[in-house]
Amino acid sequence: MKPFFITTPIYYANDEPHIGHAYTTVAADILARMERLRNREVIFSTGTDEHGAKIAEKAREAGQDPQLFVDAVAETFQGLWEKLNISLSENAFIRTTNKDHIKVVQKVLAELYQNGALYRGTYKGLYCVGCEQYKNEGDLVNGKCPDHDRVPEVMEEESYMLKMTELQSTLLEHVRSKKFHIYPSQYEKEVTSFLENQTLEDISLSRKNVTWGVPLPFDETHTTYVWADAFLNYLTVLGWSGEGKVPEAWPADIQLVGKDILRVHATIWPIMLLHLGVPLPKLLYTHGHILSAGKKMSKTLGNVISINEMLSAFGTDGTRYLLFTMGHFGDDIDITFGRLTEKYNADLANGLGNLVSRIMKLGESLPTLPIVTEAGGSRIWSEQQQPLQISKILEATMERVSSANRYMDETKPWILVKENKGKFEKVMDNLFSQLSQISLEIEPFMPDTAEKIKTALKTGKTEALFQRIQ
Ligand code: MSP
Numbered sequence: 193m194k195p196f197f198i199t200t201p202i203y204y205a206n207d208e209p210h211i212g213h214a215y216t217t218v219a220a221d222i223l224a225r226m227e228r229l230r231n232r233e234v235i236f237s238t239g240t241d242e243h244g245a246k247i248a249e250k251a252r253e254a255g256q257d258p259q260l261f262v263d264a265v266a267e268t269f270q271g272l273w274e275k276l277n278i279s280l281s282e283n284a285f286i287r288t289t290n291k292d293h294i295k296v297v298q299k300v301l302a303e304l305y306q307n308g309a310l311y312r313g314t315y316k317g318l319y320c321v322g323c324e325q326y327k328n329e330g331d332l333v334n335g336k337c338p339d340h341d342r343v344p345e346v347m348e349e350e351s352y353m354l355k356m357t358e359l360q361s362t363l364l365e366h367v368r369s370k371k372f373h374i375y376p377s378q379y380e381k382e383v384t385s386f387l388e389n390q391t392l393e394d395i396s397l398s399r400k401n402v403t404w405g406v407p408l409p410f411d412e413t414h415t416t417y418v419w420a421d422a423f424l425n426y427l428t429v430l431g432w433s434g435e436g437k438v439p440e441a442w443p444a445d446i447q448l449v450g451k452d453i454l455r456v457h458a459t460i461w462p463i464m465l466l467h468l469g470v471p472l473p474k475l476l477y478t479h480g481h482i483l484s485a486g487k488k489m490s491k492t493l494g495n496v497i498s499i500n501e502m503l504s505a506f507g508t509d510g511t512r513y514l515l516f517t518m519g520h521f522g523d524d525i526d527i528t529f530g531r532l533t534e535k536y537n538a539d540l541a542n543g544l545g546n547l548v549s550r551i552m553k554l555g556e557s558l559p560t561l562p563i564v565t566e567a568g569g570s571r572i573w574s575e576q577q578q579p580l581q582i583s584k585i586l587e588a589t590m591e592r593v594s595s596a597n598r599y600m601d602e603t604k605p606w607i608l609v610k611e612n613k614g615k616f617e618k619v620m621d622n623l624f625s626q627l628s629q630i631s632l633e634i635e636p637f638m639p640d641t642a643e644k645i646k647t648a649l650k651t652g653k654t655e656a657l658f659q660r661i662q
Pocket residue numbers: 200201202203204211212213215216241422423448449450451452453480481482483489
């Protein structure tokens with residue numbers, strides 16, 4: 193059977209990883225773990241996007257050789273994924289400066305050139321180095337790129353152009369029929385209306401003045417546009433040689449992207465694939481942004497919530513949990529450190545942590561531990577079709593925690609243990625199986641906690657799970 197293939201964007205290696213990168217990557221990890229629990233073989237990839245003007249500029253500012261610069265950044269990303277317990281597949285952290293990746297990029301560009309998809313032309317436009325994209329006048333606010341607050345440069349250069357316009361209706365058809373499914377629907381509507389109302393201009397796929405990039409094999413005075421280089425990671429990570437049949441794991445079952453990079457993933461990427469005769473990904477799962485106190489996080493505003501601070505305060509599982517409960521995955525979510533702390537205390541310290549410790553404490557009075565079998569529990573998502581809705585599933589699971597806590601408050605097993613041994617044992621049986629079910633369902637979200645609960649249920653012993661934060 194075809195492995196289930198799930199990808200995150202590959203992140204720019206121009207700075208330390210931040211909470212937004214963690215958000216997408218943990219989401220992908222949760223989905224990957226769910227698929228494994230549905231007995232699918234899973235390939236789960238992420239990586240770093242290491243070429244282009246922006247990174248060259250950063251390395252220069254740091255007074256470093258670009259390769260050494262990106263080597264160090266890539267390492268920080270990998271370190272963060274370990275701390276967040278990201279279950280990447282083997283060899284599935286892809287770096288675009290990897291030699292094999294570069295070879296494939298060159299082969300693909302040569303193929304596009306040979307089959308006429310790529311042609312030599314000139315391109316004139318307003319280029320924002322922050323976005324590594326040409327901008328339309330309509331994208332600018334007061335003449336500046338609103339995302340980077342910088343005036344784009346006017347660029348006119350000889351360039352190799354990718355034919356976009358001729359495939360626009362084919363692409364629209366794929367989106368409409370959901371063969372190329374963009375999800376959730378608000379993002380699908382956005383793409384459909386864009387494709388219906390605007391002409392996709394042919395785009396420049398090479399750069400003459402950017403040396404930190406992959407040289408075009410048929411014209412070494414040009415390097416490959418960083419986005420074209422980056423998109424191909426989704427195929428090179430599978431070990432594709434760049435010609436002939438693509439590996440059987442392709443098409444990707446889920447490609448996760450933030451809404452900021454939806455447009456490019458819904459236009460340039462599928463059109464490159466159409467030109468190559470390679471099937472389009474099945475699902476482009478798009479999510480909103482994390483805002484801090486209602487605003488985009490920025491160093492100048494001083495409202496950056498650091499992922500490392502979150503990890504120190506809430507631990508790995510606490511952080512994983514909080515990212516998906518502060519709002520619905522898909523929409524923008526707004527957080528503050530104070531609200532994260534409140535939620536942690538309410539749901540994890542007082543909710544789940546307290547439930548486990550109350551049950552295990554009372555369990556000490558049982559003559560023998562109830563036997564809980566895993567086979568009994570099926571998980572909420574086990575029968576559901578893609579796309580799985582992360583926040584809703586987690587909410588339903590946490591509802592079990594509240595209901596088990598309520599059941600305990602109503603049945604008062606701490607009184608039954610003294611007054612009605614028979615009833616006490618029945619109530620404890622129920623609580624043990626509830627907890628077992630909870631441990632099954634939280635597994636993709638909080639894998640370590642799930643494991644600890646399972647061990648507690650088997651041995652009768654547990655450590656405190658989530659300490660209250662003052
Ligand atoms: N290198 C390109 C992607 C190439 S993929 C072929 C890139 N890199 S990035 O470092 O800027 O990462 C962008 C992605 O990071 C977003 O699409 C999103 O997945 C994640 N996020 C970055 N900031 C975010 C928030 N504030 N909130 C949520 N996710 C965000 O674009």
